[in-house]
Amino acid sequence: MLNGAVLSLLILVxxxxxxxxxxxxxxxxxxxxxxxxxxxxxxxxxxxxxLSVPVERPLIVAALVAVxxxxxxxxxxxxxxxxxxxxxxxxxxxxREWGDAAPRKxxxxxxMQAIAGWLLAISAAAAASRPGPLGWQDLLGLAIVVAALAxxxxxxxxxxxxxxxxxxxxCDRGLWGWSRHPNYFFEWLFWVxxxxxxxxxxxxxxxLVLVAPVSIYWLLVHxxxxxxxxxxxxxxxxxxxxxxxxxxxxxxxxxxRSDQADSQRDSAR
Numbered sequence: 001m002l003n004g005a006v007l008s009l010l011i012l013v014x015x016x017x018x019x020x021x022x023x024x025x026x027x028x029x030x031x032x033x034x035x036x037x038x039x040x041x042x043x044x045x046x047x048x049x050x051l052s053v054p055v056e057r058p059l060i061v062a063a064l065v066a067v068x069x070x071x072x073x074x075x076x077x078x079x080x081x082x083x084x085x086x087x088x089x090x091x092x093x094x095x096r097e098w099g100d101a102a103p104r105k106x107x108x109x110x111x112m113q114a115i116a117g118w119l120l121a122i123s124a125a126a127a128a129s130r131p132g133p134l135g136w137q138d139l140l141g142l143a144i145v146v147a148a149l150a151x152x153x154x155x156x157x158x159x160x161x162x163x164x165x166x167x168x169x170x171c172d173r174g175l176w177g178w179s180r181h182p183n184y185f186f187e188w189l190f191w192v193x194x195x196x197x198x199x200x201x202x203x204x205x206x207x208l209v210l211v212a213p214v215s216i217y218w219l220l221v222h223x224x225x226x227x228x229x230x231x232x233x234x235x236x237x238x239x240x241x242x243x244x245x246x247x248x249x250x251x252x253x254x255x256x257r258s259d260q261a262d263s264q265r266d267s268a269r
Contacts, residue, residue: 004050008043008121012114015039020107029091030080032110034073040117041069047125060138061128061194064145068190071149075156089232090224116219120191123212126205127198141197145190151175152186159183170237170244178253180230180244184220185251191216221251 019035044065048058080088087095091106098105127141155175162171175182191212198209219225230250233241248256 004047004125005118005122007050008047009114009118011043011046012039012117012121013111015042016110016114016117017107020103020110023091023106024103027087028080028083029088030083031077032088032091032113034076034080036110036113036117037069037076038073039114040120041065041073043117044069044121044124047121048128051125051129053129053131056134057130057138057197058128060134060142061124061197064142064194065124067149071153072187079160089236090228093228093232116215119215120212123191123208123210123215124194126208126211127194129205130198130200130209132200137199138197141193141195144193144196146193148186148189148193151189152183155182155186170233170240172244172248172256175253177248177256180248180250181220181226182253184225185253188213188216188220226250 015035016032016039019032022031022035023029045062048062048065051058094106094109095102158174158176159171162169162173162176179185195209195213199206230241230245246257
């Protein structure tokens with residue numbers, strides 16, 4: 001597994017280095033996340049291939065990660081190609097902040113993303129290496145993963161259709177009326193499902209299995225996901241997005257508050 005870990009890290013380091021070059025030359029940073037998803041999938045498969053365990057569970061995990069990587073990578077790359085010359089607002093903000101040092105800092109920033117992808121690969125491989133025959137736990141993990149993939153696909157489809165029909169407005173259709181970032185929630189849920197599939201007792205392998213859902217939650221909710229995106233939305237949409245924030249939770253889905261409830265709460269202040 002050590003050789004596989006080194007190979008998977010090398011794959012991600014090279015891929016994200018290439019992503020930095022592509023983003024600089026095209027000025028379309030949306031390619032970055034697509035390359036990250038695809039390279040994380042390849043790195044995970046390379047690592048799983050080095051496991052010396054019965055093949056059933058590794059095959060399941062490898063198949064699930066492959067579906068995740070291809071779906072997400074294809075979606076992000078296609079969205080960028082269809083987006084014309086528009087840059088990803090998160091990376092555009094970083095470019096403005098970094099100034100003349102942007103190329104060097106972007107490269108280093110993406111190498112940190114390579115490390116994050118490597119941790120996901122190690123976590124998935126740890127889940128795949130759980131000993132014992134297949135059973136109810138594998139079925140439960142598989143069900144969660146399938147629900148997560150379906151939810152993320154549905155959220156992406158809804159948002160794309162809404163942007164086509166009502167460009168410039170804030171999407172609150174379907175899952176977007178229950179969570180401001182349902183795509184992020186289901187992304188996290190995918191790794192929760194893999195963790196469920198791989199958990200067994202309290203040992204170092206279980207600790208590695210939990211790395212993925214914990215790190216993904218932290219990154220999406222507190223670092224590179226929701227915070228910069230919502231800053232951009234507040235700047236570009238103003239009070240309309242603030243009202244959406246008051247009505248719909250940021251991450252974990254729940255029924256939205258009614259506008260009437262918002263008005264009553266505001267009048268009581």
